[in-house]
Amino acid sequence: MRDPPPSWGCAQRCKPNEVFSVRGYELRFDVSAVQGVRAGMEDRWNVAVHEGGDAAVLSVYDGHGGPQVSSYLMATLSGVILDDPGLEADPAGVLRRACAAVDAAVVLANPGTQTLGRGPGPGSTAIVVLLLPPRMFVANVGDSRAIVTNRDGAIIFQSLDQRPSLPAERKRIVRLGGTVRNCDGVHRAEGILAVSRAFGNAGIKHCVKAEPEVTELDLNDVDTCILCSDGLTDVVDAAKAVETVRGISATKGTSTAGGLLSPTGKAMRAARDRHSSGSGTGTSSPDTGGGSRRESGSAVSGYGSSGSFWGTKRRVANALTSLAKMRQSMDNVTVLAWCCRAITSYRCEDNAALDSDVTQGSGAAAADGGRPPAPPAGRNPAPRRTSAATSDGGQGSGNFHNSLSRIGTCVDAGGRASVGWSGLAAAAAAAAGEVQGCTTVRKSKAAAAIEVGGYTTVK
Structure with a gap:
């Protein structure tokens, strides 16, 4: 299946399936979008990294x-969020303000009228993730979905679809002066829209607002996140989506969705009903109330502890869109799957070319009596982020950490280190015997790496 055309999505300062960093965390994302039976493709996606590398929006x-409306959101919303000067101090408030501002602009640009035989004008749902490591914020408007898992394969968070059938959402619509009607088994705002919150839809803006539910998560708890339109969740539940991303066999000890190619008839009928109208959207998740779902954390059956899709070349997002189409999803389907991990070692700026006397596991002392030389002027290692280490971390001695700090290394909370000094400095530390466990100095053109207690980082 071909990659989605550029008009269906855009990435800024990053590329699909290429690792990039955001404030001490590495990320990788995969994306796939396929057009359903509708006349045109209305889904859009966006990944944007702040020019300073301190934040990102997916x-x-x-x-x-x-x-x-979805095209307007793709082009503008991430920029409004990332450019807000209050982003660090009040990220949840920034998300709400950005949604309100962009929605107002959308309504002005795309007016609609609620008249007999006409819809309320174009609109769009949104599922937005703001990364401000180590914090992560999920903003949900409508029924697109975020599914978040940890490294054990447990679903730790899932956004809740905002639909008029939810009691809290129905009360909200009525309080704003709108109505909820049951149209052929589907609850619709003003008898038109199967979501209770959306951008645009100017003709029914009085009761359908773009007010997001915002949830904060700890990025250290997150391994993988699936962002998708309801074209996927109409026919694939969260557990099956996670299994697919992780490469788990659809029949291995589970029956979460009736097998790889066979969604329940009820889910398929509901999907067809919701999408029989061009302006109606919805999903098959249960009506459990407003807000978002924090899951209990039970692991997906059949999933091991191998982690996310860092090491695979498989197009995981494409696997999900293909699954949705095989299950006869009637809608357009877009999936943006991403994984993250904290950087536990950091490359310092290279001080000098490696000296020719760098040794492999040598006990020889350095020429200056074992003390590392001072870095050349203007080339002092300057790691972006250094986390505190314990005195030994179970892997390195206190003297080792002290000597490393003098020459600008970065040590993580486990006592492990990645070093970017000159070769002579690295050899001196190894020769001094200040590392417990297996220690080697690796020779390369630009930097040396130290292996501590079996943990290796090569830069």
């Missing part, structure tokens, strides 16, 4: 009534 937008 998002999926599911348009209805045309692609105008």
Whole structure:
């Protein structure tokens, strides 16, 4: 299956399936978008990294009534969020303000009228993730979905679809002066829209607002996140989606969705009903109330502890969109799957070319009596982020940490280290016997790496 055309999504300062960093964390994302039976593709996606590398926004937008609003969101929302001067101090507030501002602009650009035989104008849902490591914020407007797992394969968070059938959402619509009607088994705001919150839809803006539910998570608890339009979740539940991303056999000890190619008939019928109208969207998740779901953390059956899709070349997002189409999803389908991990070692700036006398596991003392030489002027290692270490971390001695700090290394909380000094400095530390466990100095053109207690980082 071909990659989605550029008009269906965009990445800024990053590329799909290429690792990039955001404030001490590495990320990788994969994306796939396929058009369903509708006349046009209305889904959009966006990944944007702040120019300073301190924040990122990942998002999926599911348009209805045309692609105008979802395209506008793709082009503008991440920039409004990342450029807000209050981002660090009040990220949740920034997300809410950005949604309100962009929604107002969308309504002005795409007016709609609620008249007989006409829809309310184009609109869009949004599922947005803001990364401000080590914090992560999920903002949900409508029924696109975020599914978050930890490294044990447990679903630790899942956004809740905002639909008029939810009691809290129904009360909200009525309080704002709107109505909820049951149209052929599907609850719709003003008898039109199967989501209770959305961008655009100017003709029913009085009761359908773009007010996001915002949830904060600890990025250290997160391994993988799936962002998707409801074209996926109409026919694939969260557990099956996670299994697919992790490469788990659909029949290995589970029956979460009736097998790889066979969703329940109820789910398929519900999907067809919801999408029979061009402006209607929805999902098959249960009506459990407003807000978002924090899951209990039980692991997905059949999933091991091998972690996320860092080491695979498989197109995991494509696997999910293909699964949705095989299960006869009637809608457009977009999946943006990403994984992250904290950087536990850091490359310092190279001080000098490696000296020719770098040894492999040598006990020889350095020429200056074992003390590392001072870095050349202007080339002092300057790691972006250094976390405190314990005195020995179970792997290195206190003297080792002290000597490393003098020459600008980075030590993580486990006592492990990655060193970017000159070869002579690295050889001196190894020769001094200040590392417990297996210690080697690795020779390369630009930097040396130290292996401590079996942990290796080569830069």
